[in-house]
Amino acid sequence: KNEVEQSPQNLTAQEGEFITINCSYSVGISALHWLQQHPGGGIVSLFMLSSGKKKHGRLIATINIQEKHSSLHITASHPRDSAVYICAVYYGGSQGNLIFGKGTKLSVKP
């Protein structure tokens, strides 16, 4: 069983909808990343957080350390948000030794 679980695995939304992607992890962590991978493969780091909430444009990431859970929200979704969103946790081992979720494939229809 993977130590980082994401849900849903696939998500289809209509343009303008509010989207939530969830990430649960089973180990104590020092930091959690949300990453975005577009068709074509490149990965972009969206957020790195260890507590509370961060916001960047239409993206909001929250984390609850006690519940070992994080959410990524997208407000007013747009077709260009279509991508795979990946949660990865850093549990304090060697820097960069992240445990990744399998990703959530988001498709936003116009």
Added chain:
Amino acid sequence: EAGVTQFPSHSVIEKGQTVTLRCDPISGHDNLYWYRRVMGKEIKFLLHFVKESKQDESGMPNNRFLAERTGGTYSTLKVQPAELEDSGVYFCASSLAGGYTEAFFGQGTRLTVV
């Protein structure tokens, strides 16, 4: 400023051949990481360089994989001899030194072993 760049973007080789992947990190980034994603699986950590030294290579799958970072700048990941199960996307990332900082990823190299 250039981001993390990887070469080639795609590579198709036959089983038993050798392939060398290259990663150029962001200038000034001491930390360099290699990851890979095989079909249907999550991304897995391979190893971590600090400058030219291997800090953690616990994720390297076997001794057919050799990573180097001579001079502490660009890094290469050689697979010799390649096997079918080595097919996947290999990502490189880099980050600044000093504590845990955000990593910047490259576009990845898609390796197909036939």
